[in-house]
Amino acid sequence: GVGLAGMAQGAAAQETLEPNTWEEITSYNNFYEFGTGKDDPAKYAGALTTEPWSVKIDGLVDNPGDYDFKDIMSEMTVEERIYRFRCVEAWSMVIPWNGFELADLLNMAGVQEGAKFVAFETALIPDEMPGVRYPILEWxxxxxxxxxxxxxxxxxxxxxIYDRPIPNQNGAPLRLVVPWKYGFKSIKSIVRITVTDVEPPTSWNMSNPREYGFYSNVNPNVNHPRWSQASEREIGGGLFAKRIPTLMFNGYEKEVAGLYEGMDLSQYY
Amino acid sequence: MQQMNQILRRIPVWAVYLIGALPAPWLFYQGLTGGLGVNPIEALEHRYGELALQLLIGVLALSPLRRFLGLNLLKFRRALGVLTFTYVTLHLLVWLVLDVQVPSQIWADIVKRPYITVGMAAFALMLPLAVTSNNLSVRKLGPRWRSLQRLVFPAAILGGLHYVILAKGFQVEPLVYLSAIVVLLMLRMPISGVLTRTRQADST
Incomplete structure (x- = not known):
């Protein structure tokens, strides 16, 4: 695991990050359930009912069941995490999230012996999600x-985000954030978490395995087949924004490289 | 339709040029001042590209409109063609100068990324059309000018394909554009010529 030293480095790295504005973070989103345009989620996600909300936790856990969002929140310690966010489309932001460690939630459910993977599912509510009328992905x-x-x-x-409840377009009421992976791994508006012993199918990988691997770690040396991943454009730089180099594991190499020791990352992309 | 054609005949071509050109500086200004959202480079690139496709579909629609509906807009064909090329060029310039930025990567992208290869091929096919869209060229090239202008057909297919293969996932809008282009080209094929002749025969 990551000890105090690792966390201290993480904290030090955070200090230099200048977060994007609320407006930037909440007006430019990919949430295809509400449409494929970047402004569609901000336009249409308001229709999503997020109260009440429950998350089914099942699979290889000691305490499976439907957990009410409010009950989860009463058990968890929420803290601020300022992370880089790197989209697979080669743009990036810095987002001041509020949230709790997924490990705490999984420990609450009690991960059983033999568990190897965790699968997540987004809500599918056709009446409130205009985008799911189209087979853009398999919903x-x-x-x-x-x-x-x-x-x-x-x-x-x-x-x-910014100490306010996460807006619907950003994945209300709770979403995953894995800062060293491309943004699409950080699944939004979660209704189900399944602990399992087999690698679960993932939407973009199902749709196009050549372009999107299961791991999808940010990696400037492994290009997307249709564009380079070597650099990125920071949101907020305006019409003349310069591209900046993309960092290995999105700048979290010290903290996470150990997870992939001995793996060929161009094969397990 | 006759009346309609008479009204259309009174619209000066320069008005079409003017109205068609206005979105270019307007969108750039919007991009500068925040009107195109927080990623104005991407937005401007896409808006210019979409306008180019829309104008291109307009150009391709002119012949079928006359043939099947008797609506005569051929007077504006050159204006729409030149405007199409203008927006294709602006789209390409935004990509080169504002988006990719790194000159060494531009060539790599053209060779390695199929949607860019296809887009660049469409631009290359349109270049001779743009260069010869003047009266002097029409006179000098004679009948060859007409054959040369047919390059717009493959260019249009490649332009529509460019949009379809850059989209993530299975998206509807790019397919609508490509279908429109394919249908408009099919309306020019011999079978439609047969239909027209049959219709003309009927009416005599």
Whole structure:
């Protein structure tokens, strides 16, 4: 695991990050359940009913069941995490999330012996999600992590931004945030978490395995087949924004490189 | 339709040029001042590209409109063609100068990324059309000018394809554009010529 030293480095790295504005973070989103335009989620996600909300936790856990969002929140310690956010489309932001470590939630459910992966599912509510009328992806949206990735202290469930409840377009009421992976891994508006012993299917990988791997770690040396991942554009720089180099594991190499020791990252992309 | 054609005949071509050109500086200004959202480079690139496709569909619609509906807009064909090329060029310039920025990466992208290869091929096919869209060229090239202008057909297919293969996931809008282009081209094929002749025969 990551000890105090690792966390201190993480904290030090945070100090230099200048967060994007609320407006930037909440007006430019990918949430295809509400449409494929970047402004569609801000326009249409207001229709999503997020209260009441419950999350089914099942699979290889001691305490499976439907957990009410409010009950989860009463058990968890929410803290601020200022993370880089790197989209697979080669743009990036810095977001001041509020949330709790996924490990705490999984420990509450009690992960059983033999568990190796964690699968996640986004809500699928056709009446409130105009985008799911189209077969852009196979709905519901699905994502997954290896158990050690899920238990890593950098991996959080975000419930807020700038100390305000997370807006629907950003994945209300709770979403995953895995800062060293491309943004699409950080699945939004989660209704189900399944602990399992097999690698779960994930939406973008199902749709196009050549372009989107299960791991999808930010990696400037492994290009997307249709564009380079070597650099990125920071949101907020205006019409003449310069591209900046993309960092290995999105700048979290010290903290997470150990998870992938001995793996060929161009094969497990 | 006759009346409609008479009204259309009174619209000066320069008005079409003017109205068609206005979105270019307007969108750039919007990009500068925040009107295109928080990623104005991407937005401007996409808006210019979409306008180019829309104008291109307009150009391709002119012949079928006349043939099947008797609506005569051929007077504006050159204006729409030149405007199409203008927006394709602006789209390309935003990509080169504002988006990719790194000159060494531009060539790599053109060679390695199919949607860019296809887009660049469409631009290359449109270049000779743009260069010869003047009266002097029409006179000098004679009948060859007409054959040369047919390059717009493959260019249009490649332009529509460019949009379809850059989209993530299975998206509807790019397919609508490509279908429109394919249908408009099919309306020019011999079978439609047969239909027209049949219709003309009927009416005599």
């Amino acid at each position: 519901p949206y699905r994502e997954g992590l290896r158990l050690d990735e899920a238990m890593h202290p950098l991996t959080i469930m975000a419930t807020g």
